[in-house]
Amino acid sequence: MALTAYINLTTEEIRAAESPVEVVVKYLGSRGYAARILYDNVGPEVEPLSRENCLIFSTGPLTGTPWPTGARYTVTAKSPLTGIYGYANSSGFFGPELRKAGFDALVFTGQAQKPLILVIEDRELELIDGGEFWGKTTEETERELKERFEGCKVASIGPAGENLVRVASVINDYGRAAARCGMGAVMGYKRLKAVVVRASSEVPVTPAFKQVALEMMRKTGRHPGSKSLRKWGTVHLVDPKNISGDLPTRNHQLVQFEKADKVNAVSLNNYLEKNDGCYSCPIRCSRFTKVEHGRYQGRTEGPEYETVNSLGPLVANDNMELIIYGNLLCNRYGMDTISTGMVIAFAMECREKGLLSDPEGLLSLEWGDEQSILGLIERIAYRRGLGDLLAQGVRSAALKLGKEAKKYALHVKGLEMPMQEPRICKGMALGHSTSNRGADHLYALPTIDLAGNVEAAEKLFPQCMPEILEPTNETYKPDMVVYTEAYCAVSDALGVCKFSTTENFALYPEDIARGLSELPGYNHSGESLIRAGERIVNLERMYNHRLGLNRRDDQLPDRFLGEGATVYNMDSGEVVKEGLVVDLEYMLDRYYSLREWDQQGIPTSSKLKSLDLADLIKDL
Amino acid sequence: MEVTIKYFSVFRALTNRVEENINLAAGATINDLLEYLVKEYGRKMEEMLFSRKKLKGYIRITINGKIVRNVQEYELHDQDNLYLIVALAGG
Numbered sequence: 001m002a003l004t005a006y007i008n009l010t011t012e013e014i015r016a017a018e019s020p021v022e023v024v025v026k027y028l029g030s031r032g033y034a035a036r037i038l039y040d041n042v043g044p045e046v047e048p049l050s051r052e053n054c055l056i057f058s059t060g061p062l063t064g065t066p067w068p069t070g071a072r073y074t075v076t077a078k079s080p081l082t083g084i085y086g087y088a089n090s091s092g093f094f095g096p097e098l099r100k101a102g103f104d105a106l107v108f109t110g111q112a113q114k115p116l117i118l119v120i121e122d123r124e125l126e127l128i129d130g131g132e133f134w135g136k137t138t139e140e141t142e143r144e145l146k147e148r149f150e151g152c153k154v155a156s157i158g159p160a161g162e163n164l165v166r167v168a169s170v171i172n173d174y175g176r177a178a179a180r181c182g183m184g185a186v187m188g189y190k191r192l193k194a195v196v197v198r199a200s201s202e203v204p205v206t207p208a209f210k211q212v213a214l215e216m217m218r219k220t221g222r223h224p225g226s227k228s229l230r231k232w233g234t235v236h237l238v239d240p241k242n243i244s245g246d247l248p249t250r251n252h253q254l255v256q257f258e259k260a261d262k263v264n265a266v267s268l269n270n271y272l273e274k275n276d277g278c279y280s281c282p283i284r285c286s287r288f289t290k291v292e293h294g295r296y297q298g299r300t301e302g303p304e305y306e307t308v309n310s311l312g313p314l315v316a317n318d319n320m321e322l323i324i325y326g327n328l329l330c331n332r333y334g335m336d337t338i339s340t341g342m343v344i345a346f347a348m349e350c351r352e353k354g355l356l357s358d359p360e361g362l363l364s365l366e367w368g369d370e371q372s373i374l375g376l377i378e379r380i381a382y383r384r385g386l387g388d389l390l391a392q393g394v395r396s397a398a399l400k401l402g403k404e405a406k407k408y409a410l411h412v413k414g415l416e417m418p419m420q421e422p423r424i425c426k427g428m429a430l431g432h433s434t435s436n437r438g439a440d441h442l443y444a445l446p447t448i449d450l451a452g453n454v455e456a457a458e459k460l461f462p463q464c465m466p467e468i469l470e471p472t473n474e475t476y477k478p479d480m481v482v483y484t485e486a487y488c489a490v491s492d493a494l495g496v497c498k499f500s501t502t503e504n505f506a507l508y509p510e511d512i513a514r515g516l517s518e519l520p521g522y523n524h525s526g527e528s529l530i531r532a533g534e535r536i537v538n539l540e541r542m543y544n545h546r547l548g549l550n551r552r553d554d555q556l557p558d559r560f561l562g563e564g565a566t567v568y569n570m571d572s573g574e575v576v577k578e579g580l581v582v583d584l585e586y587m588l589d590r591y592y593s594l595r596e597w598d599q600q601g602i603p604t605s606s607k608l609k610s611l612d613l614a615d616l617i618k619d620l
Numbered sequence: 621m622e623v624t625i626k627y628f629s630v631f632r633a634l635t636n637r638v639e640e641n642i643n644l645a646a647g648a649t650i651n652d653l654l655e656y657l658v659k660e661y662g663r664k665m666e667e668m669l670f671s672r673k674k675l676k677g678y679i680r681i682t683i684n685g686k687i688v689r690n691v692q693e694y695e696l697h698d699q700d701n702l703y704l705i706v707a708l709a710g711g
């Protein structure tokens with residue numbers, strides 16, 4: 001059986017025990033299991049940066065197995081950026097190694113007196129002195145630890161996490177980030193510099209499981225959506241999103257970028273070193289890029305679409321080399337590229353509106369200014385000058401700058417908006433608003449309409465056709481989001497990538513259920529898996545309800561509700577559409593109703609009972 | 621023969637229609653249909669659909685609920701239902 005390890009960093013006590021099987025299975029694993037641990041151990045009174053907060057690394061039952069894309073792990077804690085339920089997850093090879101070593105979860109509590117590193121050799125755990133690594137980048141840390149522990153995998157924080165930057169990430173495999181919600185700051189507060197893991201055996205699976213996994217590997221790899229991701233990576237989105245008005249520009253003041261052709265997939269290909277993939281992945285969407293000459297020399301995994309947009313059009317930068325270098329810096333310092341781009345864009349708009357200037361007088365903060373973009377990344381990581389303000393995230397920074405600045409702080413529940421335009425993609429608008437970790441494209445990943453996935457739409461929502469396929473039509477977006485939130489929760493909890501599930505529906509829940517049911521303790525149909533996903537979403541919602549959140553926290557920034565977006569034909573300059581805003585109240589009404597919650601967005605006792613969550617009713 | 625085409629997102633704005641029925645000669649292909657659309661709706665439609673006379677990679681066309689590959693040479697039939705979509709995805 002897999003283990004859960006409890007590591008008290010204050011006392012340096014480590015206790016590893018067999019995981020409670022019934023709890024793991026009920027919440028599937030990884031994100032679901034960690035959500036339950038957080039619910040039970042980190043109450044509303046706990047401060048995110050405190051000894052009492054838990055930092056949980058968790059894997060799913062498919063992580064580290066031959067299942068297609070079984071590469072993911074989750075990092076969970078009460079978020080210091082948002083103050084609510086927080087998690088981030090990442091792919092690469094660290095998660096599979098942790099699973100192979102035999103762990104469902106590592107639960108860190110307390111705060112070390114001095115920097116520590118947890119070293120895992122199969123089922124043996126040891127805390128070692130991390131003092132010599134404190135202050136080093138994630139790249140230096142990982143390289144040196146890999147020299148010392150040959151063949152190991154590493155997840156670490158950089159200077160941003162050490163400095164309690166609220167947008168700090170955890171980085172594994174050099175360029176893979178558990179990026180969102182400031183999990184790196186929790187790790188930094190606890191003075192845990194890194195987790196090192198080395199396993200000597202594989203995850204045990206049956207021949208029957210392997211057979212289903214192989215079948216699904218082929219199915220996933222052959223899906224046209226997978227082929228497109230393999231050929232072009234996620235950056236292929238730049239061109240169609242620019243045409244449709246879904247390319248956030250200048251802090252969402254515009255929805256298209258006049259120089260998109262300089263930051264698209266064709267442009268990135270000029271720096272492409274190789275395509276690659278994570279553990280057990282037939283999609284292989286990752287792009288390794290290299291800038292060989294000039295002042296932005298370097299090599300990095302990525303940038304992915306989100307980063308290209310957040311360090312590109314969002315801040316009016318059309319220099320792809322700067323985007324690649326900015327991505328490299330964010331990985332080295334350990335910072336979420338989405339939130340970093342958003343705080344820079346916020347600062348630039350505040351400068352534009354006369355609300356902010358660089359107190360050091362060194363950065364112009366003008367749109368697209370390269371010195372400002374790179375200067376702010378470094379200042380945020382080390383909390384120097386203006387970086388100290390921005391390191392708190394846009395919501396806190398705006399509170400300090402005054403009422404007017406709040407208009408330009410684009411976030412939901414304190415988490416900065418990712419790179420979709422809510423006024424164009426109404427499913428994403430709703431997904432950003434209802435997500436229990438704050439603005440998030442991956443909490444629901446509602447792309448059936450955006451991808452024109454007619455097959456999935458007709459299979460899952462025949463009663464909503466054809467309106468559900470129209471990105472700007474709000475009518476049935478709640479139906480899509482309710483379903484895909486559950487399927488995303490399933491994906492995260494099992495440890496698989498959403499590019500095999502909700503992005504293109506290469507695999508449906510019933511495909512996954514066939515494989516999962518070959519693992520001990522799990523017996524699922526597609527329907528029961530979605531129900532388990534729904535249970536996770538309700539548990540996470542209850543965590544936030546216990547903190548006092550309700551419908552008013554499911555709101556989008558005013559910009560998306562009241563400032564009409566205009567879409568142009570980018571060649572002729574003619575207006576294609578104008579006055580686009582989000583009718584969020586309609587979508588929330590229907591979403592809550594479909595969820596069987598009350599109209600304040602709070603689960604009902606009957607709903608909790610039906611999901612076998614009756615023990616949470618006391619917290620209603 | 622007559623086919624029905626439903627427009628989505630940008631195409632709905634370009635045509636100012638949700639859907640329309642179009643008469644085509646027997647044996648017409650999707651390419652013939654697209655040429656008709658360009659003729660009817662002009663340069664903006666052409667720019668949205670084609671790059672150097674090749675259908676842009678992110679234009680998705682479905683016939684009777686199935687996504688069609690090698691789309692331009694696909695032969696249409698009477699009463700076919702088509703969707704014309706700009707395909708994006710998540711991020």
